[in-house]
Amino acid sequence: MTTKYTMLITGASAGLGAALAREYASRGWALVLTARREDRLLALAEELKAAHGTACTVIAADLFSETAVPDMMAALDGQQIDGVINNAGYGHPGTYLSSDWDDHRRFDHLMTVVPAELTRALLPAMVERGFGRIMQVASLAGHMPGSKGHTLYAAVKAYLIKFSESLNAEMQGTGVNVSALCPGFVLTEFHDVNGTREGINSLPGFMVMDADVCAKLAADALEENKAVFISGRVNRMLARLNRWMPWLGRKIMNSGASSYRNQD
Template identity: 50%
Template sequence: MASNRRALVTGASAGIGEAFARELARRGFDLVLTARRADRLEAIAAELRDRHAIEAVVAPLDLARPDGPEALVAALASQGLHIDVLVNNAGYGVTDYLDEQPWSTHAAFMQVMMTAPTELIWRLLPGMKARGYGRIVNVASLAGLVPGSAGHTLYGASKAYLIRFSQSLALETLGTGVHVTALCPGFTHSEFHDVNGARQLVSNMPSFLWMDAPTVARQGLDAVEAGEIVYVNGRVNRVIKALFKLLPDRLALKLTEREGRRFRLRRASSPHP
């Protein structure tokens, strides 16, 4: 059990984030849960308090706010709450080509996907080092390890950033008691595809490509505990990563462009609610 250890999970109201909260509670960690949906966070926190006899604090927050990470860490400090485990999970996807969305949409996306997790680590890392214990899981994606695709211009790029950032940070924290892992799941059952409007389309994909969120979370915590710096969930995803690594860049991009074009055509022809 994780006596007196506390974890902060971003995007904890559903999907992989909720699964991380549940797995951490099962392992005995106290929790700080943050996301935009306060009612959903409260319900999860109440359930986990009762089931696992842990403390669970709710901190509703939109990480698209530039002052969000600073405000969150300041609020925790004012309550005397230190963070031993950070799971940077909050995220979403923006569809359409780069110039088809207003800049404000892209700015908010980059704030949530790259700036906020980096700032949270910058603010919480000194305390972890001082206590000689810390676990940081940056939820990246298989998309950060394969060529980028049209229509999701910044998604793969943001995940590639998290992977490279995690690798550098892991080297910087060697010997401090802090472990850093970039977690790279592929298709995972969650609300992600409902938010970006692709649920009906991706539901037609083969079942062997999919994983469930609790498995992803459990593997992620095991990986960071073991000191794995980059962990790809699932055999199928590891095979996909290996294949793209072996392919020449030109061929890999051509395959990605072809499959991306097929996906966009199917999406354009699929009925919308």
């Protein structure tokens, strides 16, 4: 397949990252897939090539490394990147004092420093060419009150939302679209990793979105240059509820946190 644009996706080996890779492959984009698990990336690349003829570059990258972004740029070796989806992330379980500072430092580096640094590395060339697409995968949690067990997670997601809003405003008229994707509960293996699968399975079906559906809606929102996109009507309602009645949002978050997230 002859492609015009190339999208770089971090955390592409599984979950929403893989779903976004499938969505952009179906739209004719070439892909650069990055994550730590090279075998998973190679398998996905083969799947996308068979299904869509997608040209995929695989970069096994440790985004916890302090030199992650320079290392990735070196691996790209001048390859043109027309879009980036900063999707890599995880939920760190437990309360703030239940983990050492180094665990929190690594979490913060992956979730805030890497997205901002990678965006800064790729953005100038997009502006120069007059075309670019940048998606930060945030969360509905960034719109809700902080609660026990979400000490840094909600904070970093709120950071990505504000970062995207500001960058979207700065990029007006340049041809570069910027969007923060704010999913609620999306059915992926993310919940197996952070120990919340049981909580997700107990939720009513209307509160959980399929990853492929979320990916399509997110790609559409980025094309429409929506600075912030909350996927799902229920999630948008919850975000509005918090703006209108923050005391109620805080009560809901704190009452439900213990059943959803491990807080030992």
